[in-house]
Amino acid sequence: MKKKALLIFTLIFWMVAACTFLSMKVEQEMIPQVTAVEPDRGVGWDKDPTLPADCIIEDENGQHVYSIYEGTGWEAGTRAAEVSGWFQMEDKIMLSNSWGDFVQYSSKPLREGELLEVLRGGDKVEDRWLAVFPEGLELELNWDGAELPKGVSVEEWNQNAVQLHIDDDLAPFMQGRAKSRVPNLAGATVYSFNDMYQLLDNFTAFGLLLGILTLVLVLWICSCVFSRKARRNRWALIVNLALGLALLICVPLVLDSIDLPSSLLPRERITDFGAIAGAMDQFFGALKGFAPQAEAAGGLSAALPESEAGQAIIMAKNDVLVRPVLYAVLGALLGGVIALAEYVALWNANRPRLTKGRRYN
Structure with a gap:
């Protein structure tokens, strides 16, 4: 009974430590x-403060404006507070009376009281955006002749999506900032190729974590x-315990290599994996929508877009998608x-x- 309790406690300790990391x-x-x-408070003392209209953050619950404040006590840190009593007038937001900083762009929709990382400036990087428009929306814009800001060019487009090349995007990617730069993207869901590559790069680390977990479970079962014969098999138990501790040390090392894109x-x-999977399905489904029809391709269509960038990211996805399952199986086999x-x-x-007996004469 004591042996079983000790084994169960060891597994619980390992799982609690791993979950803490x-x-x-x-x-x-x-x-x-x-x-x-x-x-902007203007020059008059009685003038209402205003904000740019792109401070409005839209989500499934409507439109929101957030201020930034420093929490105290249990809520210490830079946090978001939703602002009430505002209204939009043309390209500005009219505020009744507000002080401090406000959120202009965010990497994802915000929640009341949520911790924030406020960025000042950012690095300029080359990127590609994929804008997916809602189904049933008839696009009247001809993207081939559209007037676009400097550094933005069209690579592929159809009635449901458009792929843009950006020479000097600010990192990290923020959907609101993208729509502000290219107003024609209003109403679309915009994805960053760089962020999607960043997400795919983490699949190896996900696989390593699953491999560590399956390896630990197999060692624990053994x-x-x-x-059952602890005294006889004590050295094997010691080896398994040492391996378990070594694998526990590896968990934070693997976690440290994970860097997820906030926009996805x-x-x-x-743990809302459905939302992440839905974003990936929409992204890659829109890319495959750029593929030429079989008749136009002169044979069977490979369901790949014409642009090299689109083909490359689809191939990258196909290469890494099975790695978590593969590493989990390898962990169990090991x-x-x-x-x-x-x-x-x-x-x-x-x-x-067998021992040789002595021979007596």
């Missing part, structure tokens, strides 16, 4: 990144079997190999041996 990483990754702007994360829970090696070593050490 994971929760710390999740809390860090879920913090939205925002840019700040101060209200330890349960070996514990769910609003509230990182655990089985270690258990088999321990069993063979124990059998060889404990098998009866």
